[in-house]
Amino acid sequence: MSAVTDIRDYPWTTLLAAILPARLTALLPKRFQAAPSQIVPSASIAGNALTVVIAIMTFLACLTAGGVYMINQSAQAWVDDIASEITVELDPINAPDIEKKMTLVSLFLAKQRGITRVKPLTADDSAKLLEPWLGSTAALSALPIPRLIAVEIDRSSPPDIELIKTALTQNFEGVTLDDHRRWQAEIRSITRSAALGGIAVLGLVAAATIAAIISATRSAMASNREIIEVLHFVGANERFISGEFERHFLGLGVRAGLMGAIAAAVAFLLLPFAMYLLGGGVVTEAETRRLLGSGELDIGGYLLCAVVVVVVAGLCMITSRLGVFRVLKSYA
Amino acid sequence: MIRFDNVGLRYGSGPEILRDVTFHVLPGSFHFLTGPSGAGKTSLLRLLFMSLRPTRGLIFVFGENVADLPRNGRAALRRRIGIVFQDFRLLDHLTTWENVALPLRVMGRRESDYAEDVTDLLRWVGLGDRINAYPEILSGGEKQRAAIARAVIGRPELLLADEPTGNVDPAIGNRLLRLFVELNRLGTSVIIATHDYALMDQLEAPRLMLLDGQLQVSTP
Numbered sequence: 001m002s003a004v005t006d007i008r009d010y011p012w013t014t015l016l017a018a019i020l021p022a023r024l025t026a027l028l029p030k031r032f033q034a035a036p037s038q039i040v041p042s043a044s045i046a047g048n049a050l051t052v053v054i055a056i057m058t059f060l061a062c063l064t065a066g067g068v069y070m071i072n073q074s075a076q077a078w079v080d081d082i083a084s085e086i087t088v089e090l091d092p093i094n095a096p097d098i099e100k101k102m103t104l105v106s107l108f109l110a111k112q113r114g115i116t117r118v119k120p121l122t123a124d125d126s127a128k129l130l131e132p133w134l135g136s137t138a139a140l141s142a143l144p145i146p147r148l149i150a151v152e153i154d155r156s157s158p159p160d161i162e163l164i165k166t167a168l169t170q171n172f173e174g175v176t177l178d179d180h181r182r183w184q185a186e187i188r189s190i191t192r193s194a195a196l197g198g199i200a201v202l203g204l205v206a207a208a209t210i211a212a213i214i215s216a217t218r219s220a221m222a223s224n225r226e227i228i229e230v231l232h233f234v235g236a237n238e239r240f241i242s243g244e245f246e247r248h249f250l251g252l253g254v255r256a257g258l259m260g261a262i263a264a265a266v267a268f269l270l271l272p273f274a275m276y277l278l279g280g281g282v283v284t285e286a287e288t289r290r291l292l293g294s295g296e297l298d299i300g301g302y303l304l305c306a307v308v309v310v311v312v313a314g315l316c317m318i319t320s321r322l323g324v325f326r327v328l329k330s331y332a
Numbered sequence: 333m334i335r336f337d338n339v340g341l342r343y344g345s346g347p348e349i350l351r352d353v354t355f356h357v358l359p360g361s362f363h364f365l366t367g368p369s370g371a372g373k374t375s376l377l378r379l380l381f382m383s384l385r386p387t388r389g390l391i392f393v394f395g396e397n398v399a400d401l402p403r404n405g406r407a408a409l410r411r412r413i414g415i416v417f418q419d420f421r422l423l424d425h426l427t428t429w430e431n432v433a434l435p436l437r438v439m440g441r442r443e444s445d446y447a448e449d450v451t452d453l454l455r456w457v458g459l460g461d462r463i464n465a466y467p468e469i470l471s472g473g474e475k476q477r478a479a480i481a482r483a484v485i486g487r488p489e490l491l492l493a494d495e496p497t498g499n500v501d502p503a504i505g506n507r508l509l510r511l512f513v514e515l516n517r518l519g520t521s522v523i524i525a526t527h528d529y530a531l532m533d534q535l536e537a538p539r540l541m542l543l544d545g546q547l548q549v550s551t552p
Contacts, residue, residue: 037425037426037427037430039423039426039434039437041425226421226423227423229421230421230422230423230434231434231438232383232407232410233381233383233410233415233417233421234410234411234434234435234438234482234486235407235408235410235411235412235413235435235438235439235486236407236438237403237404237407237408238403238404238407239404240438328403329403
């Protein structure tokens with residue numbers, strides 16, 4: 001068995017030559033350049049239009065994946081937040097001494113195992129919670145606003161919520177406990193909807209990319225038919241021929257994918273500035289943060305964009321391979 | 333090595349180009365394939381090379397029934413055959429050297445293993461100073477020699493050549509014939525399709541004569 005004596009014999013140098021533009025490859029040291037000329041010339045494969053289309057598809061895929069990721073992160077933070085708290089509500093009607101009842105219920109809750117903090121909200125605090133809907137009006141003080149007790153629970157050893165609920169009902173009249181399950185379920189439902197929407201968009205982007213690659217593969221095969229015939233004559237099998245084409249499409253996919261992903265990363269970085277430029281102020285920023293958490297992509301989000309690039313490049317390669325096999329079958 | 337049994341060929345619904353063609357090519361043999369223009373020489377070569385399927389009859393190449401072979405099986409057999417086309421079929425974006433090295437590259441051999449062989453062969457066919465030239469600047473004769481070099485570089489077991497001396501002067505033609513004879517001595521079976529009786533007269537080899545789609549074998 002002959003040993004590899006020349007660095008040009010390594011397949012990755014050929015791949016490097018496929019990924020980098022020809023002008024850039026020419027600047028590399030000679031040992032890093034693929035030795036033989038390309039059997040299927042790059043120029044005959046696809047023009048800049050396909051690169052731009054795939055870059056745009058990758059950009060959209062990264063924006064979608066990053067957006068869904070941010071919403072998911074934010075929703076998870078909400079769920080974690082509200083899952084560590086329960087709210088006890090005291091009906092003010094038929095409760096002549098509501099402050100005393102607040103104290104008694106708070107003391108009762110504080111004694112329960114698994115509860116780390118009990119915070120009774122004042123009447124003003126409760127009224128403030130209604131201000132977004134009713135406005136800041138003096139009439140609020142005249143309304144029988146339910147009194148609330150915020151209870152933090154120990155998530156490592158949570159209390160038996162059902163037991164506390166039963167005990168509260170038995171010992172205190174007009175006291176109810178909300179463990180926020182309905183909200184958690186709704187947040188999860190929103191997150192799932194966003195994820196499904198994102199998957200649908202990614203599916204459409206993938207389908208459009210596949211269609212573009214299939215079309216480009218067919219036209220590349222048609223314009224290189226003479227080369228394919230010669231390769232057949234010299235004994236090349238279908239795998240070799242498809243390899244000559246898929247290498248180009250892999251390189252194209254990596255180049256275009258990186259362009260799209262970098263553009264998406266820049267878009268995520270500029271998102272907060274874009275809001276200011278569009279006239280958004282502190283309130284817009286706060287609302288965005290409420291929806292998207294920090295409004296910035298973390299390292300996990302950027303890794304997701306990198307995965308999108310790998311998937312796009314793989315999609316280009318596999319689609320072109322299958323396209324070549326299909327066309328070769330039709331030639332046969 | 334090659335066996336044709338009652339092979340017939342027609343294109344579409346046209347008349348039969350080849351009718352009841354039956355012959356054997358033994359290992360190490362040398363044949364001329366001749367006949368008037370349009371007699372079906374190129375079609376017969378294409379059948380030998382498995383780039384056409386017969387409309388009837390059986391073809392065995394290296395003992396394999398071509399009809400039963402999968403596509404990649406045919407590719408494996410083609411690696412054992414060298415072919416020279418009348419229209420050369422050189423790739424214009426590759427240099428002469430790269431065109432000649434193509435069969436070895438397709439076989440997966442390393443450039444460092446075959447570089448010297450390719451250069452030596454190009455020198456032998458008189459293209460030593462055209463190694464880095466692209467086909468579009470080569471003359472017809474030079475292209476012919478490059479195509480022949482490409483066909484023989486992989487030491488094929490069977491060499492098929494369609495009018496290999498049609499574009500070269502007699503001196504180069506004789507030199508190329510010597511190359512074919514030398515290959516034949518080394519064990520390669522050779523079939524040369526030609527109109528050139530002067531070329532055929534230089535060698536005592538059986539002639540496969542195509543007339544009206546039928547094959548007659550004559551021995552000088």
